[in-house]
Amino acid sequence: xxxxxxxxxxxxxxxxxxxxxxxxxxxxxxxxxxxxxxxxxxxxxxxxxxxxxxxxxxxxxxxxxxxxxxxxxxxxxxxxxxxxxxxxxxxxxxxxxxxxxxxxxxxxxxxxxxxxxxxxxxxxxxxxxxxxxxxxxxxxxxxxxxxxxxxxxxxxxxxxxxxxxxxxxxxxxxxxxxxxxxxxxxxxxxxxxxxxxxxxxxxxxxxxxxxxxxxxxxxxx
Numbered sequence: 007x008x009x010x011x012x013x014x015x016x017x018x019x020x021x022x023x024x025x026x027x028x029x030x031x032x033x034x035x036x037x038x039x040x041x042x043x044x045x046x047x048x049x050x051x052x053x054x055x056x057x058x059x060x061x062x063x064x065x066x067x068x069x070x071x072x073x074x075x076x077x078x079x080x081x082x083x084x085x086x087x088x089x090x091x092x093x094x095x096x097x098x099x100x101x102x103x104x105x106x107x108x109x110x111x112x113x114x115x116x117x118x119x120x121x122x123x124x125x126x127x128x129x130x131x132x133x134x135x136x137x138x139x140x141x142x143x144x145x146x147x148x149x150x151x152x153x154x155x156x157x158x159x160x161x162x163x164x165x166x167x168x169x170x171x172x173x174x175x176x177x178x179x180x181x182x183x184x185x186x187x188x189x190x191x192x193x194x195x196x197x198x199x200x201x202x203x204x205x206x207x208x209x210x211x212x213x214x215x216x217x218x219x220x221x222x223x224x225x226x227x
Contacts, residue, residue, distance in 0.1 A: 032184050039118045045180045057177050064170040144205050 036042035043049045044056065066072045089104050096103045137145050160168060183190055 032180065032187070036180065039122075041119060041122055045176065046184055047181045053177065057174075060170060060173050064166060068164070068166055068170075143209075 033042045033046060033048075036045055040049070044053050047053045066077055067074070092101065092104050095101060136142065137149055140146060163171075
């Protein structure tokens with residue numbers, strides 16, 4: 007009874023940690039606009055097309071073992087034949103002639119994507135410099151361990167499989183997180199509190215025993 011009440015009070019007193027450390031809605035965190043709509047499946051047709059298209063590419067290269075140049079040429083030949091048949095039959099069957107989708111021709115869509123990539127890349131570089139300089143020891147060690155784990159996975163998994171898995175996570179995880187946001191945030195809060203306690207212990211027992219400033223003091227003397 008006391009244990010449960012203490013855990014409940016601890017849960018109530020600790021602030022909830024939002025995933026990504028965010029204060030804005032997930033749609034805004036992902037940049038808003040068309041890219042966020044695709045990642046959160048607001049535009050179901052485009053999201054599904056990207057998912058099935060990437061799955062088809064993965065299947066052709068990884069399972070069928072298509073050569074890239076051969077596949078590229080076959081796709082181009084098939085596309086040209088389809089456009090030729092479509093444009094030829096448009097006059098006889100009163101079809102609409104083939105045209106490039108407006109979303110591809112719109113400057114705003116391209117500018118939105120380029121702007122989001124540019125902002126995220128600049129943010130990534132600034133964070134990388136900040137962490138690599140040792141300003142955040144916890145994140146520094148976490149990054150090193152994460153990169154080591156990814157390198158181990160990359161040595162046993164092909165690059166194409168890794169890219170497809172990453173794209174699959176990018177397409178599915180934001181959508182699932184938005185759907186089960188409260189449950190995930192509660193879980194992240196619990197994990198965050200445990201990691202903070204363990205890091206404090208690690209800092210006291212390991213990092214606190216590392217001598218600092220001795221070389222600097224010798225130079226001053």
